[in-house]
Amino acid sequence: MDSQNTFFRLSRLLIASILIPLSGACVLFRTASAEIPVSTAVDGQFLPWVVDDGDGGVVVMWEDYRTGKDWDVYAQHIDSTGKTRWAENGVAICKADRNQRRLRMIRHDRHAIVVWNDRRNRSNWDIYAQAINLNGEILWQIDGIPICTNTADQSTQAIMSDGEGGAICVWEDERRSSEFQDLYIQRITAEGKPMWEPNGIPVFPSESLQSDPILVADGIGGFYVVWWDVIGYDAWHIMAYRLRLDAKPLWDAPLLISPTDGMQGEPRVIPDGEGGIIVLWQVYENFINDQLYAQRISPDGNKLWQEMGVPICTTEGIQKHASVTSDGNGGFIVVWRDERDIYSDLYMQRVRADGTPSWEQDGIPLCMAGGHQDKPSIVKTENGQFFVAWLDYREDFGEESRDAIYGQLIDLEGKSLWDENGAAISTSKGEHYPPFVVSVENGKWMVVWSNTQEDNGDIYLERF
Numbered sequence: 001m002d003s004q005n006t007f008f009r010l011s012r013l014l015i016a017s018i019l020i021p022l023s024g025a026c027v028l029f030r031t032a033s034a035e036i037p038v039s040t041a042v043d044g045q046f047l048p049w050v051v052d053d054g055d056g057g058v059v060v061m062w063e064d065y066r067t068g069k070d071w072d073v074y075a076q077h078i079d080s081t082g083k084t085r086w087a088e089n090g091v092a093i094c095k096a097d098r099n100q101r102r103l104r105m106i107r108h109d110r111h112a113i114v115v116w117n118d119r120r121n122r123s124n125w126d127i128y129a130q131a132i133n134l135n136g137e138i139l140w141q142i143d144g145i146p147i148c149t150n151t152a153d154q155s156t157q158a159i160m161s162d163g164e165g166g167a168i169c170v171w172e173d174e175r176r177s178s179e180f181q182d183l184y185i186q187r188i189t190a191e192g193k194p195m196w197e198p199n200g201i202p203v204f205p206s207e208s209l210q211s212d213p214i215l216v217a218d219g220i221g222g223f224y225v226v227w228w229d230v231i232g233y234d235a236w237h238i239m240a241y242r243l244r245l246d247a248k249p250l251w252d253a254p255l256l257i258s259p260t261d262g263m264q265g266e267p268r269v270i271p272d273g274e275g276g277i278i279v280l281w282q283v284y285e286n287f288i289n290d291q292l293y294a295q296r297i298s299p300d301g302n303k304l305w306q307e308m309g310v311p312i313c314t315t316e317g318i319q320k321h322a323s324v325t326s327d328g329n330g331g332f333i334v335v336w337r338d339e340r341d342i343y344s345d346l347y348m349q350r351v352r353a354d355g356t357p358s359w360e361q362d363g364i365p366l367c368m369a370g371g372h373q374d375k376p377s378i379v380k381t382e383n384g385q386f387f388v389a390w391l392d393y394r395e396d397f398g399e400e401s402r403d404a405i406y407g408q409l410i411d412l413e414g415k416s417l418w419d420e421n422g423a424a425i426s427t428s429k430g431e432h433y434p435p436f437v438v439s440v441e442n443g444k445w446m447v448v449w450s451n452t453q454e455d456n457g458d459i460y461l462e463r464f
Helices: 003-016
Strands: 020-022 025-027 036-039 045-052 058-064 072-078 091-094 100-108 111-118 126-133 145-148 154-161 167-173 182-188 209-217 222-232 235-244 263-271 277-284 291-297 310-313 319-326 332-338 345-351 364-367 373-382 385-392 404-411 423-426 436-439 445-451 458-463
Touching (some): 036 058, 045 436, 045 445, 058 445, 111 154, 111 167, 182 222, 277 332, 291 332, 319 373, 345 373
Antiparallel strands (some): 072 091, 222 235, 404 423, 445 458
């Protein structure tokens, strides 16, 4: 960080440390540490995935190009004080030949499990996984265990904890067709042993294209698979299916979440706290006037809100890149990129457990600074408070492109608790990539991102 940015950040902290009365409440001051380098190895480190460690710290994993020829998977543990606990620039999770990309991770008690797309077999993409404990010790075989090595391509994997030290994985699979892939799943034990058929079992075979799968535990002994289902060029839908932890279906067939007609995509899913799920999606209207809707589904497969879904935002312009979290009371808060004006801003909405919006129709602004704001990430930090981080281009003028990462703390009423339009988290030189935010403990959280301030890309973190 250069001296000008350091002076700017310290000045902001000094000013914000004064409590300012406002409408009977207080503007809270921002308390944060400086940027912490997670990995600054040569070449590039990108696309971090983060989980809390259960002790106020985090485990970070990322795609790493330090060899200059292949992408590998590396990880680092940062404790509650911001100290890195493993080897400098991270521990190698997989250094197999060729590329390992698109990792996804979960934590169970004292170890983390990660899955990724693997090209070590040069003819196709496979799915591999690895576990590492909080001491930095690799738990399974070197370079990971195979989840699916069928001769067709597998991709776009997701993962969830099975609650018993293992994990359930889902992925897109082209073994039946390269144009109409299906979803397959596999469960692995805490020791890294597959529990179901080799190379996985189909979720629900169909003649449609199944993509972008999401896994959500129901909290009562089962889980949901939610996906984007493409039937034709003008028929894109959101589907859900509920299964037991032994892969036995709990519903007769998948449930169509979104309307029958039209094109819907980009699903977002959270548990509702009562065994069901809340699903949010984007409606495509010629990609000019896109909208956001949501639906709540009960464990027995019933829609609990209006049949077509609850409208989140239907105003003019495109609404996309939504991020959603539970409000702690059975509803949710969502923030999205909104293009109702010339430049994209960030808007947000809270929806109660009964499907009624709490704030103004079509949402309220979170950030309307000049330039574009995009790729928000929201988490609940403690009861009644939520944090959002995003990519911000408010200093993007003329021919020089400048971006930064900004953040804002809000409450259940949608009030901003930091400076209007957010506070700067990173204004370092170089290109920033979308931030990843995770709550840790006692109202604290961490923001992790990749940035090209030194070379092709490094991983940084800031604690709050």
